[in-house]
Amino acid sequence: MLLNDRIFMGVSTKPEYLLLKYGNRHGLITGATGTGKTVTLQGLAEGFSRAGVPVFLADVKGDLGGMGAVGEQKDFLVARARQIGYDDWTNDKFPVIFWDLFGKQGHPVRATISEMGPLLLSRILNLNDTQEGVLNVAFKFADDNALLLLDLKDLRALLVEVESRSKELSATYGNVATATIGAVQRALLVLEQQGAGNFFGEKALEISDLMRIAPDGRGAVSVLAADQLMQSPRLYATFLLWMLSELFEQLPEVGDPAKPKLVFFFDEAHLLFDDAPKVLVDKVEQVVKLVRSKGVGVYFCTQNPIDIPDDVLSQLSNRVQHALRAYTPRDQKAVKVAADTFRANPDFSTGEVITQLAVGEALVSVLEDGGVPSVVQRTFIKPPSARVGPLTADERRAVISASPVGVGYDTPIDRESAYEVLGHKTVQKSTPAPAPAPSQSPWQQEPAPPSQYQPDPAPAPRGRSGSPPARQGSGPPPQRSRASNRESVTEAVVKSVARNVSGQLTRSLVRGILGSLTKSLR
């Protein structure tokens, strides 16, 4: 049942497959709690990894970490394999890399304030329009004055500066009320209390580190620890959205590749849209649409299809619908919406079957040859090969310490940025930050040790400059070797000092679709 150009999903009246060439046409996994969504997601993620496609998944309950351990012949899995005649079912494990915004359950994931940009930051901070306006002014001022915004203390220092010069800046940029700045400062404090302080800073996540291929040819499975993150749902949603926009900004156009370059699973996807302003929903829709031609597939996982706005929903071509309950009118509406999105099967009523599905059984419709949705099939989902359920703390530690990316991320970097520049205006020279240990990177020349995954050479992002100062000037940013991170930091400091002396960037920074800094100038 295992074929090269497709992922085996389960069996209806026939085996059901997801075609790899349509893996970037996005997908949706829905169903009530406990119906089998996570197991389905794991099965798909295993299939992509096996096919050499790196995947990124948010692990909301901690159970997807199990992909890093060989599965067992548990009764319910053996029974399912038998039931569907899945004779080549074997136990296995996958090349997992753990990430964690809080840096505890995996390598720390960071982004700089500059990279995040005012739109997403406003969303994380839950700012109103006026407050967002002030934040925009602050960013514009920072861009115009080449102030590097790396972490929260940079942003705070920037806001203090903007506040102290509010009259002058109001004349140039529009009204900057000091009371509004105070409100933004308070929102920052709340964010810090949620433990987000560590998230902003360097080394910022390199998208290429999510696109590694293990020595056995399998795609890396990046697992984001999201259990604790769920207590800061806004941070969670915004971070994943930021990642999506980074993928869009950095990856080259590939059209419709034979298999995706990366597949991104977004669990608890409703959080992305809960109370989201229309402008943000529009951006999500836009990014999801555009990222497809970069070879990136996005799979949303949520309880109800109605959690996802229609414009986004209509782009999710590969569908797995587990059981839904239909007790309340809202439930019934959800069942109807879910049923209506499928291409009907004359053998059964989609709406009726949705409420009758057993655990681990689902309605499946995927794109078939020609790019048309297949007739919906009532499908028993295959058992995964890796462990179903979490890793122990020891197992997790072992995976983390054997990881190919740890060296670069585990120690934070604090180089000269807005905080230092604004705090010590008379100081023209800064002390260079301690250089980070060299990281495994796509540009590394030396052969990597055999235990470490190779980054996939194909999708190497263009012109990743890594830090805002490198984006000055008129030409494309230099292709710099990240292997010589040491150089890049020193170089950045030198540029930063030079800029402090000479005043302004010759050209303002380029912000991308979500207001994040773009990594490649086109």
Ligand SMILES: Nc1ncnc2c1ncn2[C@@H]1O[C@H](COP(=O)(O)OP(=O)(O)OP(=O)(O)O)[C@@H](O)[C@H]1O
């Ligand atoms: N394909 C399957 N084959 C055999 N058993 C399954 C299958 N899918 C799910 N199960 C059983 O159902 C349990 C719950 O599945 P799962 O954790 O995937 O549900 P879920 O929909 O993700 O729930 P929640 O919304 O609570 O996260 C599994 O632990 C397993 O025992």
Ligand SMILES: [Mg+2]
């Ligand atoms: Mg689940």
